Amino acid sequence: MSPQAVAESTRADLRNAYAKAQGPFTVSDEQGDFIVMRASDYDGEPPLTEGEIRVLEKGYAQALRGETRDAFESLAEIRAIYGL
Incomplete structure (x- = not known):
């Protein structure tokens, strides 16, 4: 397969x-995780507001x-207090 065909195949795989x-997704490999978006x-x-920061x-x-x-x-304590 030519480099151009590989590039087109990879592009199509990423689009699919x-x-x-339905949006950005995480990919894992031996070096860790990265996000595709x-x-x-x-x-x-x-951007975050100064208040959010x-x-x-x-x-x-x-x-x-x-x-x-x-x-x-904490949730278990709340459930016990309120009988949930």
Whole structure:
């Protein structure tokens, strides 16, 4: 198969996978995960506001300080309190 035919085949495979996933999708290999998405989808992502960045930074700082709780344990406590 010629390099051009391989490129066309790869392009078609990516288009089909993108359509099946209905948008960006993750691909894994021995080096880790990466996301396949169209540039037009990425360009449409609005940047974070300064307020959103502050909230993320605050949460990250809390996690670094160990100020976290297990979500499943917290849900179990809530269910027990309210008889759920």
